[in-house]
Amino acid sequence: MVDWTEKYRPSTLSAVRGNDKARDALAEWARTWDDHREAVVAHGSPGVGKTSAAHALASDMGWETVELNASDQRTADVIERFAGRAAKNATLAGSAGGDGGRQLVILDEADNIHGNYDRGGASAITELVKEADQPIVLIANDYYDMGRGLRNACREIEFRDVSARSIVPVLRDICRREDVEFEADALDRIAEVNDGDLRSAVNDLQAAADGDRRLTVDDVVTSDRDRGLGxxxxxxxxxxxxxxxxxxxxxxxxxxxxxxxxxxxxxxxxxxxxxxxxxxxxxxxxxxxxxxxxxxxxxxxxxxxxxxxxxxxxxxxARDGSKGGWTRFARPQFWPSSDSTADGVVRKVAEAGGFSMATARREVLPFLAAMTHHCKPRGLTVAMAAYYDFDAEEVSFVTGSGETTNKVESIVADATDLRASAMEDHSGAFGGGRPAAPDGEDGLTESTESDGTDADADPTDDSEEADGDAAESADDGQSGLSDFM
Known part of the structure; x- marks a missing residue:
């Protein structure tokens, strides 16, 4: 069975529904590309038509396309070999009637490339968009999951969620082209359930109309899907x-x-x-x-x-009635540190845990911040700083303490000693096991007094057991936040 989302993908920008402002901005970017030679980031929720708009743009301009999924091909050499080769080739022979044989490079999931964790992918992409001799469209769901350097190197176009009112005409047109009779209420229901996501609406339409030439409200699944919200x-x-x-x-x-x-x-x-x-x-x-x-x-x-x-x-x-119009919302400064510090901390957490930057930012970092708020308990904060190799600015970022205070500086000094000791003990295999806590402290398991100050510790307590745990962790070759719990 042919996928209707592909079968009815817009072949021209004029057919892209629900994002007229973004569509026009993309067309203007392409028409004036020779003047500015910038890459563009098309970002917005899944299913709003970002990739479809990029392909429709290429069709309107007479450009060939080269498409690469960043989450599947992340290494710098692969990005350079595939996307870079097309982007830097200013004399590509190609489509008749095209703009000098130009190719549009479409890089999907650009928000899933993150620095060293992806072995140079982010830096390769940033250099690519700065030096390219071909137009590049980067596709992203979350604009702020992209590195700051990459964001600054590109023009930004936001695709908004497609309203139910804009979805209904698309569904109606597909039904007529597929010779499916329909009740208007059935299409309204599909559009309401999928408000914001045109692709999901088309998929639901196809599923409801499968094997039947008449679509009624009863054919439509009435339970709302569990969908996230941007x-x-x-x-x-x-x-x-x-x-x-x-x-x-x-x-x-x-x-x-x-x-x-x-x-x-x-x-x-x-x-x-x-x-x-x-x-x-x-x-x-x-x-x-x-x-x-x-x-x-x-x-x-x-x-x-x-x-x-x-x-x-x-x-x-607190609001007196509803509000109209469009507002350009701004990203907050989450902590009193620069974006580069935030990106560096999240990257280190992601690398150590082996998961994405988004997971590190949304699921791990808030817990680290809560567990080490104002550097208490101290042993926990030292162990965290040692494990992630945080400097004073990064410790300040996570804990909310001033980076120039003696407290933060002493924690970073102890963390440096802890890392050096662990590296010596394990012959460079620090990442494979839990480092010993400095001079009688028990790392993340340190007890605290009720007022938050460190309790007296017996330097001999559980030392053999701790050594055994570290050796066992080193043997199994696993590393992660659990090594400190």
Missing amino acids: VFPFLDAVLKEESAEEAIQSAYRVDETPDDLTKWVAENVPKVYEGAELARAYDSLANADRWLGRVRASQEYGYWRYATDALAGGVAA
């Missing part, structure tokens, strides 16, 4: 559109911690609210921050639900 649609929902109850439900669909969502809302609420609305919203955000403080102090993550109620429901309730 940060920018979430901000629109909370600050402009949804009720308090709806905003809370939207918050649970966003792949961000309540701590990060609070910062997103606090950064952008002044762009939409003012006066009494803004004052009420900040009261709710202050309440959310108090609950987050309890999480950090008690390690009881059940309090997150109350923070979510405040940051989403409270802020939505």
Whole structure:
């Protein structure tokens, strides 16, 4: 069976639905490419038509295409061999009627390339887009999961979620071309369930119409799919559109911690609210921050639900009616450090754990920050700094302590000694086992007094068991955060 999403992929930009502004910006970028010679990043939620628009653009311009999936082919040499060869070739022979045989390089999943973890992929892509003699479109779901250097080297075009109102005409046209009779309510239901995701709507239409030439409401699965929500649609929902109850439900669909969502809302609420609305919203955000403080102090993550109620429901309730128009939301400064420091910390965590930058940022880093808040307990913070090889700026970033304080500097010094000792003990195989804690400290298992200060430790306690654990970890060749627990 032919996939309808491929069969009815737009062959021209004029057929791309639901993102007129992005479509026009992409066309303008292509028409003026000889003047600026920049690469472009088309970013937005899955299924909104980013890749389809790139292929339609190539068709309109008479350009051939070279497509590469960054998550499958990550190494620098592969990127250079495939994408680089096409991008740097300014004299490609090719399509008749094309613009000098030009090729459009389409690099999908560009937000899944991350520095050293992908063996030079990110730096290779950054150099490529700066030096290319052919137009390049990078496709990304999350613009801020791309490295800062790569973002700065490209022009940005955001594709917004496709509204249900824009999805219905596409479904209607497909039904007519496939000779499928339909009830209007059936198409409306598919569009509502898939609001924002045109590709999923077409897939659901094909599944519902399979083997039947008449589509009714009863043929449509009525249960909503469990779909995630991007940060920018979430901000629109909370600050402009949804009720308090709806905003809370939207918050649970966003792949961000309540701590990060609070910062997103606090950064952008002044762009939409003012006066009494803004004052009420900040009261709710202050309440959310108090609950987050309890999480950090008690390690009881059940309090997150109350923070979510405040940051989403409270802020939505502070609004006097719905808001219209489009707002350019900004990314918050999550911690009082530069983006380069944030990227460096996340990269080190991702490399050590063997997972993606997104997982490191959203699932691991918040827990590291909570466990070592203001460098307490100290032994835990030293072990963390040693394991990830953090410098003073990076320790400050994670713990929230000032990087120039004696406390942070002494932690980095002890962590350096700990790494050196472990490397000597294990002949360079530090990554394979848990390093010994310095002078009587038991690393992440160190006990603390009720006031948060370090308890007296017996340097002989469990030493044989600790040595055995380290040897066992070194033998199995595994490394990760669990080595410190």
